[in-house]
Amino acid sequence: MPCDACATAAGDPTGAEFLTTKSRLLRLLAPLLAAALVAACSTRAPLPAAPPAATPAPAPAPTGPLTGQPAPNKSRWVPVAWSELPGFDADALHEAWNAWLRSCERPAPAFVPLCGDVRRLSIASGEEQRAWMVERLQPYRVESLEGTSDGLLTGYFEPFLEAARQPGNGFDVPLYRPPADLTTRRPWYTRQQIDTLPEARAQLAGRAIAWVRDPVAALVLHIQGSGRLAVREADGSTRLVRVAFAGTNDQPYKSVGRWLLDQGLVRDATWPGISAWTQANPQRVQEMLWANPRYVFFREEPLDALDAAFGPRGAQGVPLTPGRSIAVDRLSIPYGTPVWLASSGPTAQLSRLVLAQDTGSAIVGAVRADYFTGWGEQAGDVAGRLKQNLRLWALWPK
Incomplete structure (x- = not known):
């Protein structure tokens, strides 16, 4: 997911508390989601720490240019032995x-x-x-250009919302396709202008994909850049679809959590803290939302049983895998690179193989990654709490 998909990680929480899914609705969707939920559940809970590798591995390869692709220009790769990778075995x-x-x-x-x-x-x-990896790949410890190997891991996810094709009955917040003049007017209208100016609303007339209930949940969807909708169709049936990132108004992203802190309205800018504030101050929610001028437009994609087992397409152009896909700074680690990730903290203990398949506007630096946790409320809870130390090893062909 490009653009705002990973922006939450650095300065704004993920908003899992706003993304509740009714048990009645889940029963309707159970046959379609069964395979996906089985695959995803194994990745959403914090994982136990893996023991260090016990068997010595081959010596590091000689230092020199990487084959097949130029060396990254925002990180330093240091060849190491496989035994340095915690939990590899x-x-x-x-x-x-x-x-x-x-x-x-x-x-x-x-x-x-x-x-x-x-x-x-x-x-x-x-x-x-494992034996094939040792034979064909060389691990490189990823460091900053200054030689620092410690960094930051955060998480992101796909929100899962109830929606309707027509407004009404509480479904009053639109999710829009891009306006026809988006490419000719840069930047486009701000979030506040979209909500208030007749000329902006006129450009979006007839372009709503669906309508959701909660404006804050819609903001979370905008921040994550993609999501799943259980859409109530005109005939009363419910259909599962994905809304994928299709563009922005080209306005700067501003954290609503930072706005609340700067206004002195909260001390806790996590989503639980933001949720508590919005419930206590419903008359100021719109003001909070307008503090972020960035607005995201979507496209609708079908979501069959096979697609439902994977996330949206990342910046590499392939679907993301819960617990095994990360967003990186592509100037530090090229897309498609297998990466060994090690991170420990109160949310998760992780020592595992992941693939660099995405990026994000807040994912900048050599040792920096956003970890795709899956979709729905549980995944959002893990992603919202994940902010801990990180070490990375790029695995490159010999």
Whole structure:
């Protein structure tokens, strides 16, 4: 997910508390979501720490230019032994292989020769997959240009909202397709102008994809850049669709949490703190929303049972895998690169193989990643709390 999809991570929480899904609705959607929820649930809860690798691995490769692609210009890669990667002998690699197969749909040039083996090894044992990685890849510790290897891990997710095709009965907040003149007027109207100016509303007439209940939940959807809707159709049926990022008004992103802090209205700018403030001050919610002038437009995508097991397409152009896809600074780590991620904190203990498949406006720097947690309320809760230390190792072809 491009643009605002990862912006929350650096300065604004994710808003999971606003994204509740009715049990009645879930029962209607159960057959479609069953496969997806089984796949996702294993990644949403905090994971136990993996033990360090016990078996010494091959010596580091010689220092020098990386094959197949120029060296990144915002990070330094230091070749290391496999034994430096915490938990390498304990990760469930088959979970990451699904993400790797997706990356092979649009591989970076350096990884094209490996994708045949990646597909062949999708049914191999973890030991076989591990041995192949040691044989064909060289781990590089990712550092800043100043030599710092410690960084920051945050999380992002897909909100899941109830919606309706027509406004009314509490569904009063529109989600819009891009206006026809979006490319000719830059920047486009601000969020406040979209809500108040007749000329802006006229440009958006007839362009609503659907309507949701909660303006704050809609803001969270804008920040994340993509989401799932359970849409009530005109005939009374309910259909699951995805709304994907299709553009912005080109206005700057401003954190509503920062606005509340600067106004002295809250001390806790996490979403629980913001939620408590909005419930106590409903008359000022609109003012808070207008503090962020950035507005996101969407496109509707169908969501069948297979698509539902994966997230939206990231900046690499492939669907994201819950718990195995990360957003990175592409000037530090190229898209499609397998990465070893190690992070410990109160929210999650992570030592695992992930794929660099996305980016975001707030994901800047050498050792910086946003971890895709999945979709819905549980994923939003994990993503909203995830802010902890990070170390990364890029795995590059020998």
